[in-house]
Amino acid sequence: MSKEDIMFKTRVGIIGATGYSGMELLKILSRHSRVELTLVSSRAEKNTKITDYFPFLDKKYDTLLFSDIILEEIKEKCDLVFFATPSGTAKDLAPKLYHLGLKIIDISGDFRLSSIEDYQKWYQYDHPYPDLLNEVLYSLPEINRDMAEGESFISNPGCYPTSILLPLTPILKNISYSQPLIIDAKSGVTGAGKKVNPLYLFSEMNENFLAYKIAGTHQHIPEIEKYLSKWSGQNALINFNPHLLPLDRGILSTIYLPGLSEKEASIGTQSLIQAYKNEKFVKVLEKGLPKIKDVVHTNQCHIGFQYDKRTGCLILVSVIDNLLKGASGQAVQNMNLMLGIDEGEGLC
Ligand SMILES: NC(=O)c1ccc[n+]([C@@H]2O[C@H](COP(=O)([O-])OP(=O)(O)OC[C@H]3O[C@@H](n4cnc5c(N)ncnc54)[C@H](OP(=O)(O)O)[C@@H]3O)[C@@H](O)[C@H]2O)c1
Structure with missing residues (x-):
């Protein structure tokens, strides 16, 4: 691996960063050696410093503020985005970012089932991207980790x-x-x-x-x-x-x-x-x-x-x-696999 490769950090965003899973992602990613946190969203806490909301975070994050969800801004600032939002949010936003070339890890249930009918029955909404349901990888690393490397859109298993x-x-x-x-x-x-x-x-x-x-x-x-x-x-x-x-x-x-x-x-x-x-x-x-x-x-x-x-x-x-193996810990395991780095980075 070249020196440039070693220094390279993936720019990561969290949509829904004030929630319980978002908070765990922040804790893990802030000590992860291969990522840089560049965007954190919360509509309710827009413009609040993340270190004021989560005082346990290192002072180096003093300049990072919660922001609204603006696709252009996310595209500019991130290579990879986690969705830690309630079901029904990622189904509209994640495909747009994916089609703009960003990597996606969705912690919600929006891409775990197979069909429009499933989503009408179990989540009571119309899924706008049924074709993607067969494309997105559902990744439980200990079962199918071989498929995750190089993937661009992962659906993280439920708790x-x-x-x-x-x-x-x-x-x-x-x-x-x-x-x-x-x-x-x-x-x-x-x-x-x-x-x-x-x-x-x-x-x-x-x-x-x-x-x-x-x-x-x-x-x-x-x-x-x-x-x-x-x-x-x-x-x-x-x-x-x-x-x-x-x-x-x-x-x-x-x-x-x-x-x-x-x-x-x-x-x-x-x-x-x-x-x-x-x-x-x-x-x-x-x-x-x-x-x-x-x-x-x-x-x-x-x-x-x-x-x-x-x-x-x-x-x-x-x-x-x-919140960890059932959500954010496993999501980071999946990110590590996606990026081809050590699966346990940030988690041990
Ligand atoms: N909690 C668990 O144990 C667990 C385990 C596995 C999977 N999950 C899944 O992970 C997802 C997040 O769960 P959570 O428990 O962390 O949720 P949560 O504590 O309720 O947090 C939700 C976050 O999403 C943001 N949000 C809410 N509605 C939104 C919308 N319409 N558009 C954009 N952002 C929105 C909220 O901030 P703002 O409203 O300020 O924007 C908040 O930061 C859910 O889909 C859940 O099913 C949770």
Whole structure:
């Protein structure tokens, strides 16, 4: 590598930089050796210094102010843009920037599904760029990292999908399974973003625990079924039921595969151990069960398993930090792959 290559820094922008995922991107990118932060958007905080809003940032960012979203300005200032915006924002803006030659990583759900019909059903909007849905790469590095290098538009997996696809993909690649999988998932409150909603008030959430969007209604269902089916080569059907935990951050997903013999379960869990034995960010625990506290503020996913001989059920438990491996940490992993640099840069 030449000296110029070593010195070269990719100019990066964050659309939606005041949100929870945007904040985590800022933390990671500000210590990343190969990028320069050149644009951060927030409509509500336009013209505020980012160091006034996030005092933990280094003084070297004193001159960077939150800005409005102006395509010409983004094009001038950035080589690569992260969308850390609520669903429905990137679908209009990201394709315009992509067509202007910028690299895109979308953390929202706007490019994860396959068709206009999917978006009408699960996200209740009309997708304006259906052709792009087949072009954008959905990248979960530990599963399909070979495809990310040199890509220009990546759709980053959702938080619950990451906690479910990582444990299930290696298992379903190696055993045949036709029943609906049962998934009971729990997330901390930052999973809902910074929006104002009485449900997320401290007095409502503290000492509380509740289910929401159960019985086939959560928008992550088609994403999980799409990629589990694609990567395992068999039709996956899931019964997915999420819950809200009285924690700031962290996801714990418990996944049940009933109707498996001990031998099938053993083939599945051996595949799981093999699949991640050399991974930096995914650990399969052969003893004990994973805990949210072990992964918060890290880009790791921990997976545990046990076979219930009495009922013939394989049970998997996975934990991630929803804002890191479930969002911004994984997005930076994807950026590193896209740019052909060390996958763990900024993350370890
Ligand atoms: N939170 C998680 O655990 C998590 C995990 C995985 C994926 N995600 C996905 O990541 C995205 C961001 O989530 P978040 O939780 O970080 O959200 P958030 O905390 O609500 O922040 C949203 C950000 O987007 C900006 N924004 C909102 N509406 C906008 C619009 N119409 N146009 C442009 N900017 C807009 C907001 O700033 P202004 O309104 O001031 O512009 C803010 O900076 C979502 O799509 C979410 O599904 C989140």
